[in-house]
Amino acid sequence: MILIVEKMDEQIIKEKIEKSSASFKKVDLYNRTVYVVWGDTIELENKNVIVSKNGLALSLKEWKNEKTEVMVENVTIGRKDIVIAAGPCAVESEEQIFETAKIVKKYGGNILRGGIYKPRTSPYSFQGLGEFGIDLLVKVKEDFGIPIVTEFLDRRSASKYHNFVDMVQVGSRNAQNFPFLSYLGSLRKPVLLKNGMGNSVTEWLSASEYILSGGNGNVVLCYRGVKSSIPETRFNFDVGAIAKVKELTHLPLCVDPSHPAGDKKFVENLALAGIAAGADMLEVEIHSDPENALSDSEQQLNENEFKKLMENVKKLAEAMGRRIWNSE
Ligand code: PEP
Ligand code: MN
Numbered sequence: 217m218i219l220i221v222e223k224m225d226e227q228i229i230k231e232k233i234e235k236s237s238a239s240f241k242k243v244d245l246y247n248r249t250v251y252v253v254w255g256d257t258i259e260l261e262n263k264n265v266i267v268s269k270n271g272l273a274l275s276l277k278e279w280k281n282e283k284t285e286v287m288v289e290n291v292t293i294g295r296k297d298i299v300i301a302a303g304p305c306a307v308e309s310e311e312q313i314f315e316t317a318k319i320v321k322k323y324g325g326n327i328l329r330g331g332i333y334k335p336r337t338s339p340y341s342f343q344g345l346g347e348f349g350i351d352l353l354v355k356v357k358e359d360f361g362i363p364i365v366t367e368f369l370d371r372r373s374a375s376k377y378h379n380f381v382d383m384v385q386v387g388s389r390n391a392q393n394f395p396f397l398s399y400l401g402s403l404r405k406p407v408l409l410k411n412g413m414g415n416s417v418t419e420w421l422s423a424s425e426y427i428l429s430g431g432n433g434n435v436v437l438c439y440r441g442v443k444s445s446i447p448e449t450r451f452n453f454d455v456g457a458i459a460k461v462k463e464l465t466h467l468p469l470c471v472d473p474s475h476p477a478g479d480k481k482f483v484e485n486l487a488l489a490g491i492a493a494g495a496d497m498l499e500v501e502i503h504s505d506p507e508n509a510l511s512d513s514e515q516q517l518n519e520n521e522f523k524k525l526m527e528n529v530k531k532l533a534e535a536m537g538r539r540i541w542n543s544e
Pocket of ligand 1: 305331335386387388389410440472475
């Protein structure tokens with residue numbers, strides 16, 4: 217059960233909860249006070265009481281109709297302007313991340329992505345640079361003045377390093393790691409939350425509620441496709457699901473065309489389809505030398521391919537009455 221409390225009702229509601237056998241938590245979210253109540257139904261003649269539906273409450277437009285905007289340094293996600301995050305699958309070396317950041321900036325990208333803790337299916341694949349990668353991200357951020365998004369796999373590395381980056385990515389394999397999501401809810405750091413590759417839309421939104429119900433409203437959802445039986449593409453990119461999520465939630469929505477495509481030939485098509493379905497942000501993998509990348513080599517775009525993608529995203533955005541966010 218979840219109670220939404222306007223200031224004047226707060227005392228009455230608190231007393232009622234305390235008299236019952238329910239346990240509760242008070243949360244301040246988007247300048248509203250919310251009591252999350254477990255274990256007992258509180259009888260209240262109060263229009264502000266909502267019962268979660270399919271486990272969902274705080275992520276839904278029914279609770280918050282106005283679109284949420286998430287600020288990542290000088291970039292705002294969730295407005296008319298489409299935000300572009302681009303960068304390598306993994307940070308590999310100083311030269312590689314600097315050369316790639318140059319390309320991101322040159323064609324109007326707004327945020328630099330780069331994995332340093334890589335959640336690889338095989339333990340024998342390149343696992344990322346780890347701690348050393350943090351130093352490189354800090355350097356590249358200073359030199360290029362560009363915000364950074366990177367994935368942390370656990371609470372230990374997130375608590376140690378989240379202050380060095382501007383947005384924390386939660387990957388598909390960690391999308392239902394509830395203790396980790398709750399920890400991110402205790403921060404006020406922007407979170408880019410991917411959908412679990414086997415999750416329904418409801419399960420994905422439920423994951424976001426672990427962060428929201430901790431009082432962290434800075435959540436951007438990122439659609440990266442789901443498992444499918446079609447071997448020719450890596451994951452199924454369900455444009456209908458993107459449109460459905462946009463209808464349900466006030467949270468901004470990003471799409472990742474790279475991982476579902478699994479092949480650079482399809483990345484631009486999926487990026488455009490995601491924007492056509494209403495995405496507010498794109499997270500795309502690009503590399504200064506994709507052929508020699510240490511992970512996801514087939515799907516990373518080179519400079520010319522990224523240039524072309526940006527030109528076509530710009531055209532589509534204009535046709536839709538939108539623009540690409542201008543960080544200058
Ligand atoms: C990534 O963005 O680097 C990544 C591993 O994506 P996903 O978690 O969606 O597989
Ligand atoms: Mn990747």
